[in-house]
Amino acid sequence: MEGREAGQVTHAVKSAFKAVYASTSRMLEEHGLHFGQHYLLLELWREDGQTVGGLTERLGVEGPTVVRTVRRMQSAGFVRREPDPADRRRVLVFLTERGRELEAVVPAGLESVARQAVAGLTTAEVDALLHTLTRVSSNLTSPPNCSAAPRD
Known part of the structure; x- marks a missing residue:
C-alpha cells in the first residue's frame, strides 16, 4: 500500500468515527448522558446489579474508567452503588428509575444514528462494511504483520 493510500484509509476511518461520535453525542446529550455512558447502560439493561469488575470485563475497558463513569452516572441519578451482600468488599451497580426510563429512548436513538450512518447503502454494502470494519x-488488535498487503 502506498503512503497516499494509507493516509486515505486512516483519514476515512477517522472521519467516519468523528461523525458517528458527534451524532451519538448529540443524541445522548438530549438525555443528560455523555458519550460512553450508554455502553454501561446497555450492560445494566441486560443484567442489573453487576459488580464494577464484571462491568469492566464486559465493556473491555480499564477498571478506573468504569469507576469514574459509575460515579459520574450516580451523581446524575442514573445508577446507584450498593455493597454486595455476599462480599462487602465488592460494589454492585444498579439502575435507578431514571436509568431504567432511558431504555425507552436511548436504544432507539442509537438505532437512528446507525440508520443515518448507512443511509443509501444496500444491505450487501452494510454487510461488507461491517465485515471490513x-x-x-x-488487524489492529492482533500481533502486527506489516508485510501483509491488501488483497484484490
Missing part, C-alpha cells in the same frame, strides 16, 4: 479492528 471487523477485519480492520482485528
